[in-house]
Amino acid sequence: MPLPKHRHSRQRRDKRRTHDKITAPKVVFCPQCKEAKMPHRICPNCGTYKGRSVIEAKE
Amino acid sequence: MRHRNAGLKLNRDAAHRDALFRNLVTALFEYGKIRTTDAKAKELRGWADHMVTLAKRGDLHARRQAMAVMRKKDIVHRLFAEAAERFGQVAGGYTRITKIGPRPGDKAPVSLVELIGEAKEEKREKRRTGFAGRKKAGKAGKKAATESKAAAPAPESAPETPA
Numbered sequence: 281m282p283l284p285k286h287r288h289s290r291q292r293r294d295k296r297r298t299h300d301k302i303t304a305p306k307v308v309f310c311p312q313c314k315e316a317k318m319p320h321r322i323c324p325n326c327g328t329y330k331g332r333s334v335i336e337a338k339e
Numbered sequence: 340m341r342h343r344n345a346g347l348k349l350n351r352d353a354a355h356r357d358a359l360f361r362n363l364v365t366a367l368f369e370y371g372k373i374r375t376t377d378a379k380a381k382e383l384r385g386w387a388d389h390m391v392t393l394a395k396r397g398d399l400h401a402r403r404q405a406m407a408v409m410r411k412k413d414i415v416h417r418l419f420a421e422a423a424e425r426f427g428q429v430a431g432g433y434t435r436i437t438k439i440g441p442r443p444g445d446k447a448p449v450s451l452v453e454l455i456g457e458a459k460e461e462k463r464e465k466r467r468t469g470f471a472g473r474k475k476a477g478k479a480g481k482k483a484a485t486e487s488k489a490a491a492p493a494p495e496s497a498p499e500t501p502a
Contacts, residue, residue: 321438322451329437 394422
């Protein structure tokens with residue numbers, strides 16, 4: 281079995297982790313109720329999508 | 340290479356997948372709109388379109404082919420009765436998918452699949468009686484398509500005052 285010969289420095293460890301990051305979800309504002317919502321999805325607050333599609337009753 | 344391998348497997352074997360979509364497509368035509376995951380919704384479109392195509396053809400063979408997929412006879416008959424009127428003008432794309440968002444529990448992205456065009460009021464009456472009849476019959480009516488549940492009838496659309 282291969283075994284590490286040397287301990288990785290903090291710098292190497294942290295450099296590896298520079299790609300471990302999360303991005304914030306995109307948010308748009310509902311044209312109907314101005315509430316923040318996810319793009320291309322029904323507004324969970326007022327239940328509308330593209331004005332017309334009033335589908336879900338809000339909570 | 341995955342050339343010419345359209346469609347998703349959805350972590351199911353062929354029989355499981357087949358059963359799933361038969362349930363889903365039956366539920367879709369029963370309720371007009373159903374909620375399911377984005378991936379299943381997208382796959383469901385093809386099944387729904389196929390059923391409508393058969394219904395528009397309308398002959399006995401087509402009816403039997405639809406029966407071989409959909410699990411409820413009355414739903415097939417209802418579709419065949421209204422297809423020409425409801426979908427006659429349209430050539431394919433009989434469903435609309437609207438994304439709802441992540442579902443509580445597993446964060447799976449959920450969509451609303453609905454049939455385009457207006458259902459006739461009289462049909463809705465018929466469905467209600469059909470449901471009551473099935474309820475009386477007992478377990479027969481309790482199928483509950485694996486994943487989908489009837490979307491709530493969406494009462495009023497009045498947007499609440501912005502918070």
